[in-house]
Amino acid sequence: MALSAWLLALSPVRAATEIEELSVFDFGTIAITGNGSVSVLEFPRSGRNLNAIGDIVVVAVGQPGRYRLTGFPPNTNIDVDIDDITLSAGGTGIPELLSVGNYDTGSVRTNELGEVEFQLGASFTTSGNGGSYEDAPYSGNAQLRFHYWEPSLSDYVTVSENVTFAGEVRSSFELTEADRLNFGVLYAVGTPDDQASLRLFPDGRRDVTNAGNARIVSLTQPTPGVVAVSGAAPFRQLDITVSATDVLLRHTQAPAGPHFILNAMATLPDQSGRTDEFGALEIRVGGTLSTQITAAEVVYPAGTYEGTYTITVSY
Structure with missing residues (x-):
């Protein structure tokens, strides 16, 4: 087969x-x-x-x-x-x-x-x-x-x-007031002809100038404001601007009384600053606090004086 x-x-x-x-x-x-x-x-x-x-x-x-x-x-x-x-x-x-x-x-x-x-x-x-x-x-x-x-x-x-x-x-980022700008405890006198001033530098130095009978006596150490930036791009230069107009600090309980004038504000870093690797930046704020030209010589009443300034940080 x-x-x-x-x-x-x-x-x-x-x-x-x-x-x-x-x-x-x-x-x-x-x-x-x-x-x-x-x-x-x-x-x-x-x-x-x-x-x-x-x-x-x-x-x-x-x-x-x-x-x-x-x-x-x-x-x-x-x-x-x-x-x-x-x-x-x-x-x-x-x-x-x-x-x-x-x-x-x-x-x-x-x-x-x-x-x-x-x-x-x-x-x-x-x-x-x-x-x-x-x-x-x-x-x-x-x-x-x-x-x-x-x-x-x-x-x-x-x-x-x-x-x-x-x-x-995400074109915006976070700004936080970590510390308030605080001129400390003062004794102040306003006069019709002169102004006294306390200049607080952003690094914490202070300089008092008195004229005539106008007086500012700094009784405690003032402290710069601290503004914290977070959530920005890392290693990026940011533009910094702060209030250019006068800021009035009024007595919180008697606002009609004499006030202080805050101007010549400055920051550290100045005008621009660079973020770190986390997109964060710390900005210190200072300025010059002056007495008001008053109708008659007056001692500033005891109490808290407050005002608001504006800081702008941008890319």
Whole structure:
């Protein structure tokens, strides 16, 4: 009896293609200090050496998008295609919008298992139309399309995946009065012809000047005001301005009585200061306190005298 055998050759079966979003593209936290012209944040796929052009300040660095492809043909180049998109506050589509484009994936090629991981870079652009950006989380979605040669079909194939872009706009930061500007306990006399003054330097030094019968006697050590900045961009120069107009300090119980005049205010650092690695800065405030020109010579009544000054800190 004759015997025969058949050998059936089976082709290996490849798993279905999968696209996994390992990390959402997060541009981090930025301050937008103006929108009169277009500003750009260039975010490389490496996630390092971001470049802010125009009125964008990087407060906190985010991370590039990272993706993993599996089930693709081995040792195959993958072309990645992405449409330009816009991001909006809360993802609701309400202006002002951040435009996303100029994507960078580098070379994407699968290994012998048909797998590859890659990172995505992009540029984020303001509208430049003068509108204001809200302090809010911003988000949006884009479709990544992957084009590659499929040997089993002898043709090119395209697969796609929707991915997320996110980040935060925070153009404001926190100012806290850590210590009040306090001229201490004084004895003061006002006169019709002269003024006495106490100059308190931001570093704590004091200088008293008396004229005629006008008097200020400093009975306790005055202390500069301390304003703490927090939540700003790290290693960033901030502009500092303080009240240029006279501030009147009136008796809290008898405001109609004689008052003090605060002017020539100064800060340390002066006019501008640089934040530390945490985005914090301490500002000390001083000024010159003078007696009032009064209708007759008068001793200032005992009690508390208060007034309010304004300090502005900005990028």
